[in-house]
Amino acid sequence: MMNAKHVDKEERRQNILTAAMQVYYEKGFHNMKISDIADRAGIAKGTIYEYFDSKETIFFSIAHSVMESTIQNLFMKEIEYPTVWDKVRTYIINIFSTFSNSDDIMLFMELMITSSKISKHALKGMVGIYNRHVRFFSTIINEGIKKGEFHRVDVERVAFLLFGMIDSLSIKILLGQKFDAKKYQKVALEIIKRALVKPSK
Helix, strand or coil: CCCHHHHHHHHHHHHHHHHHHHHHHHHCCCCCCHHHHHHHHCCCHHHHCCCCCCHHHHHHHHHHHHHHHHHHHHCCCCCCCCCHHHHHHHHHHHHHHHHHHCHHHHHHHHHHHHCCCCHHHHHHHHHHHHHHHHHHHHHHHHHHHHCCCECCCCHHHHHHHHHHHHHHHHHHHHCCCCCCHHHHHHHHHHHHHHHHECCCC
């Protein structure tokens, strides 16, 4: 059974993170202060430092959690697909949907770019996330090759092609540029299908 004191400590930590997000959406990252978060959470400023040493580490904790949950949602489990390409197609659509609609993912990118104190940690986190996607994507492609549905290709290069498009899309969102996400998605699917899928006999 979990210790009540431990539960209270975890609940307070979550309350701090929730308060930080609320203040962030009102004031922005650079204009907010630890005292703002403390006021919103209804606790003393010093209490926050018992859990986090700066506002940067608060937001890295939030962003890391968001990205981890996003990965879990993207990684398909126990679903039967008619073909391996259908699995790849679903995966790509899910990625584009996530990266074009999630304010939380854009928060992660903003922190990585604008905060010098957090950038090394954020970069390491992004590399880890990228590598997990590449491994997952590689597993699907190798399944297609094994079943004779896909050409034998350089899996890492195909993954680089896909995530290069995702990076481009994310930067456009971050810069507030208008774009047609569906068009990006369609182009990505066409190019990757052409690279992977063997023509029907």
